[in-house]
Amino acid sequence: MEADIVLKNGLILTMDEGFNFHEKADLAIKDSKIIDISPQTKYKGKKTIEARGKLLMPGLINCHTHAAMAMMRGLADDMAFETWWHDFIFPIEKRLLDPDFIRVGAGLAAIEMIKSGTTTFNDMYFFEDVAAETCRQVGIRSYLGETVMSAETPDKKTPDEALKLIEEMKEKWRDDPIVHLTVAPHAPYSCDEAALKKSKQLSDRLDLPLHIHIAETAGEVEAFKATHGGSTPVEYLASTGFLSEKVIAVHCVHLSRHDIELLKKHDVKVAHCQESNMKLAVGSAPIVEIQNEGIVVGLGTDGAASNNNLDMFDEMDSAAKFHKATHADPTVMPAKTVVKMATRDGARLLGRSDLGSLAIGQTADVIIVGLNRPHLVPLYNIYSNLVYSAGGGDVDTAIINGKLIMENRKMLTVDEGEIIDRANHLAKKIEREVKHA
Ligand SMILES: [Zn+2]
Numbered sequence: 001m002e003a004d005i006v007l008k009n010g011l012i013l014t015m016d017e018g019f020n021f022h023e024k025a026d027l028a029i030k031d032s033k034i035i036d037i038s039p040q041t042k043y044k045g046k047k048t049i050e051a052r053g054k055l056l057m058p059g060l061i062n063c064h065t066h067a068a069m070a071m072m073r074g075l076a077d078d079m080a081f082e083t084w085w086h087d088f089i090f091p092i093e094k095r096l097l098d099p100d101f102i103r104v105g106a107g108l109a110a111i112e113m114i115k116s117g118t119t120t121f122n123d124m125y126f127f128e129d130v131a132a133e134t135c136r137q138v139g140i141r142s143y144l145g146e147t148v149m150s151a152e153t154p155d156k157k158t159p160d161e162a163l164k165l166i167e168e169m170k171e172k173w174r175d176d177p178i179v180h181l182t183v184a185p186h187a188p189y190s191c192d193e194a195a196l197k198k199s200k201q202l203s204d205r206l207d208l209p210l211h212i213h214i215a216e217t218a219g220e221v222e223a224f225k226a227t228h229g230g231s232t233p234v235e236y237l238a239s240t241g242f243l244s245e246k247v248i249a250v251h252c253v254h255l256s257r258h259d260i261e262l263l264k265k266h267d268v269k270v271a272h273c274q275e276s277n278m279k280l281a282v283g284s285a286p287i288v289e290i291q292n293e294g295i296v297v298g299l300g301t302d303g304a305a306s307n308n309n310l311d312m313f314d315e316m317d318s319a320a321k322f323h324k325a326t327h328a329d330p331t332v333m334p335a336k337t338v339v340k341m342a343t344r345d346g347a348r349l350l351g352r353s354d355l356g357s358l359a360i361g362q363t364a365d366v367i368i369v370g371l372n373r374p375h376l377v378p379l380y381n382i383y384s385n386l387v388y389s390a391g392g393g394d395v396d397t398a399i400i401n402g403k404l405i406m407e408n409r410k411m412l413t414v415d416e417g418e419i420i421d422r423a424n425h426l427a428k429k430i431e432r433e434v435k436h437a
Contacts, residue, residue, distance in 0.1 A: 003028040003035060004402060006045030007368065010056040012037060013382055015343045015357040019336070021382065027056055029364040032177060032402040037360060047404065049397065053372045055382065058356050059119025059141075059365040059398060060312040061346025063271035064211075064250045064300030066125045067135075067142075068097075068105030070112065071426060072305040075434065081217055081280045088434075089305055093126070096433055097154040102127040103134050104426050107419045109310055110138040111411060116311040116392020119365040119400045120346070120355060122248065122271070122300065124184040124211055126155045129169055132179050139405040139413040141365060143350060144169070145184025145211045148199050150192045159185075159195040163202050170206050177401050180350075181206070182248075187213040188233040189224055193240065200242050209246050209350060215259070216251040217282045234259035243268050248349055250300065253277055253285040260286065264293045269349040272341070274319040276302030284326045287319070288333060298346035299338075311392035312342050320387050335383035368397035 005028070012022040014037075026041035027034060036043055069089075076088035102125075113121055120141040125131065128144040135142040146169075147153055148162045156162045166181055173179040183206075185191040185199040203210040215221050215233050224233050234255060237243050243266035250271040252263070263270065272287050291297055299319060301310045316338045323333040347356025354363040371379060375389050398406040405413055 001043050003030045003041075003043035003045045005029040005047045005049065005364075005399065005404060006041060006043055007049050007051045007056055007366070010051030010054050010368065011371070011382070012358060013055060013057040014359060015058050015340065016359050017357075027358065027366065029366070029399065029402050032363055034358060034360055034362050034364050034366075037358065049368070049407070051368055053370075054396065055369040055371050056358065056366055057369065057386075058343045058358055059367045059400065060117045060342045061298060061350070061356060062113060062118045062121040062300055062310065062312055063248065063298035063346050063349050064273055064302055065109070065121055065123055065310060066303035066305075067109035067113075067121065067123050067131060067310075068102045068125055068127075069303030069305045070109040070310070071101060071105040071423065071430065072303070073308045075305065075430070077279075077308070081282055082219070084280065084306070092430070092434065093154045096430060097126055099127055099130045101426065102130040104419065104422045106131040106134045107138060107414065108423045109304065110135050110140045110142075111414070111416055111419060112304075112310050114138070114140055114398050114400075114406050114411070115395065115409065116309075116313060117367045117369070117395040117398070118310065118312050119367065119398060120350070121310075122182065122209075122211060122350065124182075124186070126153055129165060132169060132173060136176070136179050137414060138411075139178070139400055139403060141178040141180070141400055143180045143182050143209065143211075145182035148183070148185040148195055149190045150195050151190065159191070159198060163198055166202065166208070167206065170208070182209040182211045184211040187216075187220075188237060189220055196237070196240065196242055203246055209248050210242075210244070211248045212250065214249040214252055215254040216277075218254050221254045232256055232259055234262050238262045238266065245269075246351070251277065251282070251285065252290065253283045255286055255290075260290055260293055260295075263290070264295050268295065270295055270297045271300045271349065272297050272319060273300045273302040273315075274322050275315055276306040278318065278322065279308075280306050284322075288323050288327060291337075296345050296348045297341055298349040299341045309392075313386070313390050313392050313394075316342050316387045335381070335387035338387050339383050364399055364402040366399045367395050369394050370396045
């Protein structure tokens with residue numbers, strides 16, 4: 001019996017409901033699916049990869065980023081959120097974003113993500129039609145949401161134009177296995193009631209996730225309350241009928257007890273971006289309290305301009321440690337929970353029960369992590385090693401939708417060196433523009 005790819009003799013961390021772990025097993029893939037996990041598979045692979053001493057696990061799911069912002073990595077650091085956003089990032093985006101910027105930035109980000117173990121990412125940015133072509137070529141699974149704002153954006157004059165693009169893209173990529181769409185109103189403070197309402201309607205009509213930043217800074221929440229009769233952003237969204245199980249609420253740093261109850265009541269999912277929150281010093285998201293309510297929380301890097309990388313291993317490490325520190329309690333946010341957030345819970349956040357775990361019938365988004373390295377030895381607890389010791393550079397191989405995308409750290413779909421050269425070239429132009437601004 002023939003499979004497309006057989007991974008031999010690996011340790012297999014399934015991240016399934018029972019957290020099953022195989023000390024030594026084979027995993028067989030045909031078309032886009034896992035067709036066997038067993039000690040000695042009967043399937044012969046057209047391609048066989050020896051994984052002795054290596055770990056097979058579900059590809060990581062980055063629940064929130066702005067991929068093309070990889071081009072703004074290190075451009076504006078160590079400054080207050082308002083300065084960072086109003087004086088640097090948004091003006092640069094308005095002046096410099098064009099299709100070529102997105103091709104280079106999203107290409108760079110996609111390669112960085114694959115090389116650090118991410119196989120799916122949830123994006124909110126501009127020119128998402130260009131990003132779709134780029135991500136398809138690289139071979140990463142993408143959820144793309146053209147940013148909806150009441151004000152003019154770098155590529156769209158009105159919210160209607162952004163929503164129209166999503167509708168057109170949904171039609172264009174209808175049968176594509178790895179390009180997926182979301183509706184992405186930027187935030188309650190940057191979208192008026194009509195923009196939020198139209199976004200919600202499109203999400204309902206096309207059955208797409210609704211991706212939105214909520215309550216990132218204290219100032220944002222205070223200003224919102226002052227102009228909305230004392231309602232918090234979450235209370236306002238609940239009262240307008242916006243909240244539902246499709247909503248992916250990003251950040252959720254400044255929530256009241258009542259806000260958390262509302263998120264639970266409407267089965268809203270939360271994307272937690274710990275490193276971005278720390279770097280911009282926006283506060284401490286009550287993620288432990290949110291999880292205690294049974295709300296699904298995934299992890300995201302946010303854009304590289306506020307992180308400054310897209311490495312989900314870093315994100316796991318930071319999330320695990322930060323909440324221990326702020327709660328003065330080393331038992332909160334255990335490593336096992338954090339790995340679940342980066343895999344199975346991320347898949348739930350996107351409404352994908354076929355991703356985020358390894359089992360027969362699941363979609364084959366699989367990574368291979370090298371374990372025979374000084375910082376990963378000895379191996380007593382795989383979750384601890386993944387969260388506290390491993391880094392994205394330990395990922396050797398990535399398979400997405402049953403296709404081998406990276407093998408032994410070499411990208412098989414695109415020329416990595418060429419994209420890095422183009423990024424360095426574009427960076428010179430960005431630097432000149434920033435200096436002359
Ligand atoms: Zn963001």
